Amino acid sequence: PPGFPGKVGPAGPPGPAAEKVSPEAFAWFQAVDADGSGHISVRELKQALLNSNWTAFDDETCLLMISDRSGRIDVYGFAALLRFIQQWRNLFQQFDRDRSGSISFSELQQAFSQMGYNLSPQFSQLLLSRYAPRSPDPSIQLDRFIHICMQLQSTTEAFREKDTALAGNVRLSYEDFLTMVVTRML
Secondary structure, X not given: OOOOOOOOOOOOOOOHHHHHOXXXXXXXXXXXXXXXXXXXXXXHHHHHOEOOXXXXXXXXXXXXXXXXOOOXXXXXXXXXXXXXXXXXXXXXXXXXXXXXXXXXXXXXXXXXXXXOXXXXXXXXXXXXXXXXXXXXXXXXXXXXXXHHHHHHHHHHHHHHHHOOOOOOOOOOXXXXXXXXXXXHHO
């Protein structure tokens, strides 16, 4: 969909990519790399990223953002990840219409619509109940917004691979469905 920032993936080897690491990103990387390994683990990343309510990013979201199978990223990947998160933060702030620092049900519905998705209120409510803390008026923080959108983007890409006629529906075997889910979301 048109409203999504780009994907982040494993960074390449040092070289031209080194020019893309700002001094700020490099300094932050060194501060976050607590064990001095030259890589940031999911645990270290979680300690570095905060939502607007000062809570740490969710483990699942951090793991999803580190797409390398090793579960860690180097300074180049970290710099790219910071740019990626800033793009998502900008989008999140655009949809956080009441400036509460979180996205409510109605804001989530509007976000999906503006990103080109035609999703039912029931589906949005399902996502909110899965990703928002239990409360009378549930809402999601930046980390969960990123998580939802990344998974939605990934599954939409998988669906489009099967929907070659662009009909908006596909016929799948159960195993094809499971393969889609496992390869895209786990």
